[in-house]
Amino acid sequence: MLASLGAVAAIPAAARGASEESPPLAVPAGARPEEVARDEGFWRAVARQYRVSREFVNLENGYYGIMPEVVRRANARNVERLNSLNSYLLRTTYKAEAEEIRRRTAAVAGVPTEEIALTRCGTEALQNLIGGYNRLRPGDDVMYADLDYYSMQYAMNWLKDRRGAGIVRIAVPEPATRQAVLETYAEALRAHPRVRLLLLSHMNNRTGLVTPVREIVAAARERDVDVIVDAAHSWGQLDFALPDLGADFVGLSLHKWMGAPLGTGFLHIRRSRLADIDPVFADETYPVTDIRSRVHSGTMDVAPVLSVPTALDFHRALGGGPVKQARLRYLRDRWVRAARDLPGLEVLTPDEPAMYGGITSFRVTGRTSEADNTAIARYLFDEYKIFTVRRGGPVKGDCVRVTPALFTGRDDIDRFSAALRDVSRRFRP
Numbered sequence: 422m423l424a425s426l427g428a429v430a431a432i433p434a435a436a437r438g439a440s441e442e443s444p445p446l447a448v449p450a451g452a453r454p455e456e457v458a459r460d461e462g463f464w465r466a467v468a469r470q471y472r473v474s475r476e477f478v479n480l481e482n483g484y485y486g487i488m489p490e491v492v493r494r495a496n497a498r499n500v501e502r503l504n505s506l507n508s509y510l511l512r513t514t515y516k517a518e519a520e521e522i523r524r525r526t527a528a529v530a531g532v533p534t535e536e537i538a539l540t541r542c543g544t545e546a547l548q549n550l551i552g553g554y555n556r557l558r559p560g561d562d563v564m565y566a567d568l569d570y571y572s573m574q575y576a577m578n579w580l581k582d583r584r585g586a587g588i589v590r591i592a593v594p595e596p597a598t599r600q601a602v603l604e605t606y607a608e609a610l611r612a613h614p615r616v617r618l619l620l621l622s623h624m625n626n627r628t629g630l631v632t633p634v635r636e637i638v639a640a641a642r643e644r645d646v647d648v649i650v651d652a653a654h655s656w657g658q659l660d661f662a663l664p665d666l667g668a669d670f671v672g673l674s675l676h677k678w679m680g681a682p683l684g685t686g687f688l689h690i691r692r693s694r695l696a697d698i699d700p701v702f703a704d705e706t707y708p709v710t711d712i713r714s715r716v717h718s719g720t721m722d723v724a725p726v727l728s729v730p731t732a733l734d735f736h737r738a739l740g741g742g743p744v745k746q747a748r749l750r751y752l753r754d755r756w757v758r759a760a761r762d763l764p765g766l767e768v769l770t771p772d773e774p775a776m777y778g779g780i781t782s783f784r785v786t787g788r789t790s791e792a793d794n795t796a797i798a799r800y801l802f803d804e805y806k807i808f809t810v811r812r813g814g815p816v817k818g819d820c821v822r823v824t825p826a827l828f829t830g831r832d833d834i835d836r837f838s839a840a841l842r843d844v845s846r847r848f849r850p
Contacts, residue, residue: 427483427642433520434651435600438669440603440714445465445573446463446466446470446738448463448738448740448744448780449678452708454740454743454744454746455747456742457744457747457748458744458747458748458750458751459490459751461830462690463520464748464827464830464831465609465731465830467641467739467827467828467850468827468828468829468830470489470490470735470828471487471488471489471490471548471827472487472489472490472493473487473828474632476806477618477802477806477808478805478806478807478808478809478829478833478836478837479808479826480808480809480821480823480824480825480829480833480837481808481809481810481824481831482825482826483626483654483677483780483810483822483824484810485674485676485677485678485683486657486677486680487680487826488680488681488682488728488825489680489732489735489736490734491731491734492558492680492681492682492728492731492732493682493811495727495728495731496682496724496725496728496757497503499560499723499724499725499727499728500722500724502724502727503722503724503734504584504650504725505552507659510723510730511723514552515723519539519723519726520534522539522688522694522726522727522729522730523537523538523539523562525729525730525733526539526675526687526729526733526750527735529733529736529737530656530662530663530673530687530689531662531663531664531665532662532663532664532689535692535711535712536690536691536692536712537687537688537744538687538688538690538712538713538715538716539568539685539687539688539716539726540672540685540686540687540688540716540718541684541685541686541718541721542653542674542676542683542684542686543602543651543653543672543673543674543677543684543686543738544570544572544573544653544672545671545687545716545718546653546672546674546716547572547573547576547649547651547653547685547688548572548573548576549571549672549688549698549701549715550649550672550690550698550715551573551576551580551618551620551718552576552579553650553699553701553715553796554580554618554647554649554697554698554699554702555696555697555698555699556617556647557580557584557585557586557617557618558584558585558616558617559584559585559586560585560587560611560615561584561586561587561615561616561617561618562586562587562588562589562613562615562616562617562619562805563577563586563587563589563616563617563618563619563620564578564589564609564613564616564619564620564646565577565589565590565591565619565620566590566591566592566593566609566620566622567590567591567593567801567815567816568593568622568625568627568628568630568814568815569620569621569622569625569750570622570625570626570651571652572594573620573622574620575833577618577620580618583841585619586617586697587615589604589609589613589616591605591609592605592816593605593625593630593815594816595769595815595816595817595823596771596783597630597769597770597771597775597776598746598771598773599633599771599773599775599776601631602630602632602633603636603637603640606637606640606641607640609827610640610641610644610646614644615643616644616646616681617646617647618646618647618649619641619646619647619649620648620649620651621634621637621638621648621649621650621651621661622650622651622654622666623650623651623652623654623655623666624654624655624659624778624780625645625654626654626780626812626822627782627812627813627814627820627822628685628769628770628780628781628782628798628815628820628822629654629657629753629769629770629777629778629779629780629781629782629811629814629822629824630769630770630771630775630776630777631655631775631777631820633775634648634650634667635666636666638650638666638668641666644661647669647670647697648651648668648669648670649668649670649671649672649710650666650668650670650671651671651672651673652666652671652672652673652676652787653672653673653677653686654673654677654678654778655678656673656674656678656679656735657674657675657677657678657679657745658677658678658745658746658749658778658779658780659742659778660741660742660743660746660747661742662746663689666694667698668688668689668691668763669673669690669693669694670688670690670691670694670698671688671689671690672688672689673686673687673688673689675687675729676725678745679729679732679736680732680735680736681725681728681729681732682724682725682728682732683725684707684721684722684725684726685725685726685728685729688710688712688715688716690715694711695710696717699715699758701714701716701717702716702717704717705751706741711810721814728801739827742837745827746778747823748827749778749779749827750774750777750778750779750797752777752779752780752825753777753779753823753825754772754782755780755831755834755835755838756774756823756834756837756838756841757770757781758836759787759842760783760838760841763841763842763845764845764849765786765787765845765849765850766783766784766785766786766841766844766845767783767784767785767786768781768782768783769781769782769783769784769815769820770782778805779824779825780822780823780824781823782812782820782821782823783820783821783823783841784817784820784821784849785797785844785845785849785850786809786849787849787850788818788848788850789817789818790817790818790819791811791819793819793848794811794812794813794819794820794821795811795819796848797811797821797844797848798810798811798821800844800846800847800848801821801837802844804840805836805837805839805840806845807836807837807840808824809810809821809823810822823837
């Protein structure tokens with residue numbers, strides 16, 4: 422995927438920032454992703470492609486990713502187009518346009534078009550995969566971890582009443598290492614031979630830990646366990662294609678790290694496994710052999726879908742996954758390396774490169790409650806105007822999540838590092 426850097430010299434005129442008079446945003450020619458990641462001049466130019474409040478430093482970009490200006494303008498045009506053409510658009514050209522968008526999305530993901538279906542978000546994609554999975558029988562178990570997304574945990578719990586499945590919940594080790602995570606899943610699968618379905622987060626939303634998906638999927642497959650992978654946070658943030666995961670079922674978001682408008686995502690089902698996911702509510706809009714029968718969202722705002730190509734263009738023009746991953750890791754590393762020297766501060770992702778991206782959470786030792794971590798996040802905002810968020814769920818206690826974005830500058834990170842020194846002193850038990 423690194424080859425994509427050489428193919429892109431600049432973002433086209435249509436993708437310029439707030440001022441149409443500004444020059445094209447050029448990726449430094451011949452530079453390695455790690456070199457681009459440290460080029461603050463380039464990233465200041467990237468930041469100008471976004472309209473961001475200057476009233477605070479936003480280090481809570483994990484909820485969703487704001488649109489760059491070029492995508493926001495495209496979305497505004499598509500809202501106007503939809504509103505003016507009304508049902509004429511939906512009954513004439515939209516179906517063909519959506520199919521081309523599906524084709525382009527699949528190409529970026531590295532899979533055939535017939536293996537993806539567009540959804541309104543990663544949650545819808547994963548709910549349809551979990552709810553539609555039809556290989557469970559009464560007495561079978563399903564498994565998930567403490568770090569998996571809460572909405573997906575709820576969907577897995579729903580299988581108890583819907584499919585008669587038992588629920589197995591495991592805890593990801595903390596501190597985490599690649600080997601410890603692999604051993605935890607291997608031991609859990611050995612200890613629970615009735616498990617037939619595993620939910621696995623590629624990058625979880627609570628701590629940012631990146632899981633060795635391919636190895637766990639392979640180990641599960643040896644035991645006849647299917648895996649549904651949550652890649653909502655990893656796609657567009659990390660440098661990978663879907664075949665790299667080796668998974669048959671994956672749910673992804675387009676409005677987190679691809680910068681598409683809110684209301685966009687997709688699911689992936691390997692062609693040979695389509696029959697193992699039921700059509701949604703016996704949908705007959707598409708044949709049972711068409712993956713699109715696994716999604717039925719009803720009448721929806723199609724302007725975000727029509728804006729996806731512009732987001733994909735912007736992603737590619739920035740250098741795609743290699744450059745975005747390198748930049749977000751660089752920003753994360755800058756504050757984490759300083760934080761590791763602070764007494765009483767725990768960083769909840771390891772420094773193994775394959776185990777993290779831009780998202781990382783921290784915890785003040787002994788401060789494990791919801792109230793403690795809400796207070797820490799509030800203090801960061803009230804005293805330093807830095808916005809972060811408390812996250813719950815980890816077995817060892819709550820934490821504060823830190824998520825930079827492509828518009829985040831090195832100075833923003835240094836400001837946070839200074840604030841964190843204060844936090845480590847003030848909140849130490």
